[in-house]
Amino acid sequence: MLELRPNCEYCDSDLPPESTEALICSFECTYCRTCAESVLQGHCPNCSGELMQRPRRPIDALKRHPASTKRVIKAPKT
Numbered sequence: 001m002l003e004l005r006p007n008c009e010y011c012d013s014d015l016p017p018e019s020t021e022a023l024i025c026s027f028e029c030t031y032c033r034t035c036a037e038s039v040l041q042g043h044c045p046n047c048s049g050e051l052m053q054r055p056r057r058p059i060d061a062l063k064r065h066p067a068s069t070k071r072v073i074k075a076p077k078t
Ligand SMILES: [Zn+2]
Pocket: 008, 009, 010, 011, 012, 013, 031, 032, 033, 034, 035, 036
């Protein structure tokens, strides 16, 4: 089951479970559309897999299986 992470791993912007701006790779690294289409060019920087739009979980299902609230953020490379 998807975690539905609450933020972009790259820029830390909020990505609520109903957002259509969230993209994920097969390992569920999560990015906003802006990062995915600009700096990342459609590929996950962690695993180089393709980024696809994250499916939205219906409200009823979210009540039973809530989205993750644990933010995942990569420290910027120095
Ligand atoms: Zn972002």
